[in-house]
Amino acid sequence: MDNDSRQHESHGTHEHDGGADALRDPALYLNRELSQLDFNFRVLAQAQDPLVPLLERLRFLCISCTNLDEFFEIRAATVRHALDLGLPAQSDGIAPAQLLDLIHDRAAELVDAQYRCWNEVIRPALADAGIGVLGRNSWNARQRRWLRAYFRNKVMPVLSPLGLDPSHPFPRILNKSLNVVVVLEGMDAFGRPGHLAIVRAPRSLSRIVELPPSLAGKGKQAFVLLSSMLAAFVDELFPGMTVRGAYQFRVTRNSELVVDEDEVENLASALRTELVGRGYRPAVRLEIAHDCPKAIVRTLLLNFELGENAAYYIDGPVNLNRVIQVHDLVQRPELKYPPFTPRNRLEGAEVFKTVARGDVLLHHPFDSFSGVLELLAQASVDPDVLAIKQTLYRTGKDSAIVEALVQAARNGKDVTVVVELRARFDEDANLGVADRLQEAGVQVVYGVVGFKTHAKMLLIVRREGRRLRRYVHLGTGNYHSGTARAYTDLSLLTADVDIGNDVHLLFQQLSGLAPSNRLKRLLQSPFTLHSGILQRIERETRLAASGRPGRIVAKMNALNEPQVVRALYAASQAGVSIDLIVRGACTLHPGIPGVSDNIRVRSIVGRFLEHSRVYWFGNDGKPELYGASADWLERNLLRRVETCFPILDPALVDRVGREALQNYLADNTNAWELGADGRYRKCVPAEGEAPYSAQQALLDAL
Incomplete structure (x- = not known):
């Protein structure tokens, strides 16, 4: 497959005379944002590969969609911000205004490829395998009756449709939420003429519904997206009026949190306040049904203060990434990657003795992350362990790491944890982790003003005879058991004296405002x-x-x-x-x-x-x-x-x-x-x- 980055027409093969200044030539650099979009074409290629199991192909398709969401929330939003501030081009020489146009063209190609993959490849293949994701035009009479009842009983009670008129201005639309703009004809109960209405789907509603087995067919499973139900039954929300059209849309907003750390006394409190408003920050992208009339598209773009190069026309559900639930709901092992059992290099080991004898290296996910968990679990109950220090960037829900740290503190260990509250999209979860640790008596530090703490470090101080020995874990990935099964990463467990001393000095910097120290082994x-x-x-x-x-x-x-x-x-x-x-x-x-x-x-x-x-x-x-x-x-x-x-x-x-x-x-x-x-x-x-x-x-x- 040929993946054309189309970043610079001038980026063909050419001779170059070298030299320090010549190496700054913008023609020598590819654009980061366009390169990131190219990565998502490579992810999408996995969805198009017939050698990949079918449900994993669906997962890759959804990952490419989720990645594109994050791209707009962060990368495209950053470019738009640069345009607003009048910032110059980066090393590639592409000015922000031009880059936004290039992003739109390349992202539109990606969106088109995603929906062709869904409509022409994945969805038909799922149907052939007895897994239906049913559009409203394919429901039989029994399925339609069941879905209408579901809509009336489970969906309608939580919807609040809003007609647009001078007393009902355009509602606030939450980031990446599912919405429908409805074209109405006729008079409502107060004699007001219908025109446009907005139906917002609350986050509490399930985005995909599985039909009962009796309606799916023998040996089959069938699913319906909430967006399909809204489109099919939206008329029930406007009795006495005629629905002339219903078009789903979704808006993506800038999700980069901005907290002036020099101006706040309490970073955690400031972040909590900022998180409340994150879902309503400036818009960067509008996804709209491909058949939506141009006049309505212009109305939406005007409301969200977006130009034409922020509109993307969708031939399918605007929240296609939600279909990933099918991967989890369908238990068909033959349609997924075969399971594997990671190697446990520390199974049954006295971890401190093992690491003291020599460094241990774990290559995840092929080596189990349980070795890291076992080190911390043994430290939390070992009477000779005096102190534990750790950084946490992402941990996951119900983290065994957090539980071990809590247990260690309750067992009288001196436990210090550097929690990075600004880990993107995990800010709220990390605030909860910080609260839990503090309640258990852990000393929680929020890192360094202006610098995210992204390092992955664990330091355990243990009394051994008449001396103290430091045991260290250093990693390339997060302390997150889930990602340790899905990401490749390295973990080093060591009792090396110099590395232990370096990590000790780093924690002093993070928790005690110590000056920068000359490290012997580590680079920082x-x-x-x-x-x-x-x-x-x-x-x-x-x-x-x-x-x-x-x-x-x-x-x-x-x-x-x-x-x-x-x-x-x-x-x-x-x-x-x-x-x-x-x-x-x-x-x-x-x-x-x-x-x-x-x-x-x-x-x-x-x-x-x-x-x-x-x-x-x-x-x-x-x-x-x-x-x-x-x-x-x-x-x-x-x-x-x-x-x-x-x-x-x-x-x-x-x-x-x-x-x-x-x-x-x-x-x-x-x-x-x-x-x-x-x-x-x-x-x-x-x-x-x-x-x-x-x-x-x-x-x-x-």
Whole structure:
């Protein structure tokens, strides 16, 4: 499949004369927002792949829709904000006004592809498998009677339709909520002429309803979307009037929270206040039924203060991502990925003794996250454990991590937790976690003003004989058991003295306002990680320039930091061989002769979300390998608290290099390569070459 990024017409193959200033040429950079949209085409390709189990294809389709929602809530909203403030173009040279038009065109292509996939591929395939997602035109008489009764009994009582007139102005529309604009004819009970009405579907209503087995057919399951019911029975809300049309719509709003931390005395209180209004912040996108009259579309755009380049016409449910419920409601193992049992490297172990003997590395989800949970669980009840310190960015509902921390505090341990209240879309959940921990006697810290705490650190202080020993967990992913089963990540458990001391100093910074300390092993944002990466890239550059091999392999979620990109370009010019495995947005443009022709960029999209950050530097035959919580993004390297930790055990260096890097460079099934023309192309096995999936190889090794 050819995925055309269409970011710059000038981004064709061309020679470049190099030089520091020349490496700032906007033509050398891909646009981050358009690159992020391209990632969602790669996700959608999984939904279109007949080799992927059917219900997983449905899940990938819905993920691409959810990702697009978040893109508009954050990335497109940021561009619109930049336009309002008159900010200049970024390193790619595309001004905000032009970028919004490019975003609209590319996103419209994605939306069209999503709904063609739904209407022409996934929905018919589900029906063939005995799983119906029934539109109103396909209901038989019995199904219609049951659905009408359901509508009257379960839906109508909570709806509050609003006719639009001078005394009833346009209602406030909640972010991403399901709504219907209704065209009416006739007079209401007060003799007022009908024109337009808005029906808002409260969040309390289920967006998808399963029909009773007797109505689905023998051995089948059938589902109906709430949007279909609203369209079919909306006339019941307006007795005595004629409904001339009903058109579903949804508005997406800017969801980036803005709290002036320098001006608030209590961040938690300020965030609670801000969260109340998040659902009604400025609009950035309008999704509207494709057959809605243009005059009504203009009315909606005017109300939401949006231009034509913010309208997207939908041939299907505007909230298509809600169909993901079918994946969970249908218990058909043959239509899903086969289950697997993760390897438990610490099962039945006395974790402290095991880690004291040597570092333990876990590669999730192939290695169970239970090893991390077991470390904390044993610490919470061990009488020799004196203190526990941990960062929490995302934890999940009913978190075993939180329960262990509460238990530890109740058992008299000194427990300090840095809770990042500003973790995007988890702010409310993290406020609840913070309250729960504080009630149990945990000392809760909210991080550093102006810098999100994104580092993944756990420090346990244990009395062993006459000395205190520090045990540390450092990870590339969150302390979230759910994502540990769905994301690839690395966990390092170590009792290394230097790493333990470094982590201790970091917690002092976070909780005690201590000055920045010189760390012996770890690199840290915003102080040494950015410069540390640049120094290591420049070292490889010097090696290559002197005739020795220069080599860099790095895996991350996204890449856009301009200095790092320029350093990689300079390294390529010197002859350093560079492989980058970048899952999502990438502004570096590989394959440009004279600039980046020694750089290869690939993206892996498969069963698991690729989330681990791994950096490998050849170092003249003495490789340095790091795991990190940070991508090579401006925000991670310059505006967050992040950790980058070395893998010191040579056996583990070899293992991570094989599993997390070389393994993925060999993938010819789920990999996409970014070409010199700025387009991603799906890798396919060469003639005579066997298909190879990196993720499947790791599953097969269990």
